[in-house]
Amino acid sequence: MNYELREMLPEDGAQVLQIFEEGIAGGNATFDREVPTWEYWDKNHFSTCRFVAEDDNNNVVAWAALKPVSNRECFSGVAEVSIYITNSAQGKGLGKVLLQKLIIESEKNGFWMLQSGIFPENIASIKVHEALGFRTVGYREKIGQMNGVWRDIILMERRSKSV
Numbered sequence: 001m002n003y004e005l006r007e008m009l010p011e012d013g014a015q016v017l018q019i020f021e022e023g024i025a026g027g028n029a030t031f032d033r034e035v036p037t038w039e040y041w042d043k044n045h046f047s048t049c050r051f052v053a054e055d056d057n058n059n060v061v062a063w064a065a066l067k068p069v070s071n072r073e074c075f076s077g078v079a080e081v082s083i084y085i086t087n088s089a090q091g092k093g094l095g096k097v098l099l100q101k102l103i104i105e106s107e108k109n110g111f112w113m114l115q116s117g118i119f120p121e122n123i124a125s126i127k128v129h130e131a132l133g134f135r136t137v138g139y140r141e142k143i144g145q146m147n148g149v150w151r152d153i154i155l156m157e158r159r160s161k162s163v
Contacts (some may be wrong), residue, residue, distance in 0.1 A: 001054055001090075002056055003053045003054065003061065003089075003097075004054050005053050008065065008115065009084060012043070012063070013038035013051050013142045014038070015059070016038075016041070017035050017041065017144035018082055019060065019062065019084045019085070020035055021035045021085055026058060026087070028119045028122045029084065029122065031151070033145050033146075045066065045082070046066045048105070048128055049064075049065065049102055050064070050066075051064045051102070052062065053089070053094050055089070055146075061085065061094070062083070062084065062095075063098075064083045064093045064101065064102050065084070065156050066106060071073075077110055077111050077163065078114075078115065079111050079113075079115065080114075080115055080159070081099065081118065082086055083099060083102070086114060087151065095125065096128045096132065099128055099132050100132060102114065107160050107162055107163050111137070111159055111163060112160045113158065115156065115157040115158075116134065117154070118142065118153060119153060119154075124154070129156050129158075132158070134156040135156065135158070136154055137157050139152065139155070139156040140154075140155060
């Protein structure tokens with residue numbers, strides 16, 4: 001199967017949220033418990049640096065986007081990475097391709113640092129981030145509860161060499 005990367009369009013919203021729902025159900029992608037509305041999702045992510053991967057049947061199978069880490073002006077060049085891949089497309093290298101695209105486009109858009117908070121159990125995500133220049137800057141123990149269980153996250157960041 002071949003995949004094509006393109007900019008995310010508003011009409012992709014339903015498929016983007018469906019993939020996010022799979023991430024919630026999987027238990028190792030997000031602390032979120034419910035899928036937001038498209039309006040909420042759209043408002044809470046930057047309007048630039050949004051991409052989807054489509055399969056040969058024009059189905060969105062993965063997406064990547066950036067969201068602010070703070071609304072303070074001094075952090076305007078810092079963004080949190082979000083990458084989600086539908087279960088059927090995992091393990092095919094899409095996460096790495098999407099993260100590479102986010103890095104390139106984020107620098108074109110003036111972002112000097114990207115960060116990710118990753119559950120330690122999500123080893124594939126950690127390895128992809130490391131391969132693309134992210135470094136571990138912290139381990140946040142029992143930072144939040146998920147289904148009554150305290151969970152940790154590994155905090156990773158990548159600083160641009162060109163911005």
